[in-house]
Amino acid sequence: MTRKTADDFHPEVLKLFDQYVHGQASRRDFLVGAAKYAALAGVTATGLLAALSPQFAAAQQVKPDDARISASYVEIDSPNGNGKIRGYLVKPAKAAGKLPTVLVVHENRGLNPHIEDITRRIALDNFIAFAPDALFTLGGYPGDEDKARELFQKLDQTKTQEDFVNAASYLKKLPDANGKVGVVGFCYGGGIANFLATRLPDLAAAVPFYGRQPEAADVAKIKAPLLIHYAGVDDRINAGWPAYETALKAAKINHQAFIYEGSQHGFNNDTTPRFDEKAAKLAWSRTIEFFNKHLRT
Incomplete structure (x- = not known):
């Protein structure tokens, strides 16, 4: 078909x-x-x-039991957030030396099978990857996208943001990590990636995919280099880009931004028809190259 x-x-x-x-x-x-x-x-x-x-099974690239990775679910404390965080931690099965880490932030449906697959893909590029589930304290991703969206509206976003701050801290302190943390996020997660860049002065790299921009007043707080991906057909998100770009330039923040003409919001998500193979392949290759540059040296 x-x-x-x-x-x-x-x-x-x-x-x-x-x-x-x-x-x-x-x-x-x-x-x-x-x-x-x-x-x-x-x-x-x-x-x-x-x-x-979404058609999760059809799009899966890396199976959960792939022998090249070691994957598990872990819980960590988040005292100033929702109390606890549960997430999907994936490492290369064989690693020489300490590895850089990548925090993976999902869309507004929680930790669904697609984001778990993305996390495994990142691990295969020789990173330690961790994807928290913002819905954990509400029972976790429910296995149904509609129900997940409904649950998402019940979150206290201030506490949830603190959960992701604590998740980044967890990665930084992992004994088999090199202490450098990058973040990649999609849609809602792209907004969280932008937020973490304003919040964490020691963040080593941030890659928001079609995410909401931070407040202009917070942009000067950014220390991490940014790689920003936008869809060409995405009026809702792209409306905030001109002001963000102006603030980034005024604050002299190290950033690159790419708009993938003709692509739809969500173009990297290969479980839905909005997936744009050409744009996704290019954006993802740029992302891994960016992380290799900023997290390994």
């Missing part, structure tokens, strides 16, 4: 889906709004939604 891409969907359907995914529209809103486009395509609105939703 041919894999669907963003080109197989009307642009208005993609906009509706983006609003639905980010809590700006309900499931019913999507179904009602997409109905006329579904009729033109000879399908149902429910069918459109199903076609746009």
Whole structure:
């Protein structure tokens, strides 16, 4: 069966889906709004939604029991956050010397199978990778994307931000790590990557994928080099980029930013039709190169 891409969907359907995914529209809103486009395509609105939703198993690149990695779930304390954090810790099975670390921050659905797979991919590039689940204190990722989004709205974001601060501290202190921590985040996680850059003066590198920008007043606090990825078709997120760029330049922050023309928000997520293989491959190669440069020396 041919894999669907963003080109197989009307642009208005993609906009509706983006609003639905980010809590700006309900499931019913999507179904009602997409109905006329579904009729033109000879399908149902429910069918459109199903076609746009993640297919985790089909996209998996690294199996959980891959012999090249060592993966486990760990819990750490987060006293000024939600009390405890549970996350997915993945290391290369064989490593010579101490390794750099990467904090992986999920989208607004918690630690789903896609983010676990991303974490394993990073470990295969010879990093220690750790992906916390922001939903842990609410029972963890529930195995259903709709339920996960509903849970996400119940989080105290101030406490959740502290959870990620503590997760970075945990990585920095790991005995088999070299003390350097980078962060990569996607959508919500991209916003957290930007936040951590303003919050952690010893952060070694930050890579936000299509994430919300920090307040302009906080940009001067950034010490880490930034590699920023944006989708070309993403008005909601891209609206904040001009002010962010101006603040980064004014504060003389080491940064690179790339806009991948024609790609949709979420283009790196290879479980959905919004995945853009060309853009994702380029952005990911730049990300690993960036981490190798800033976390290994």
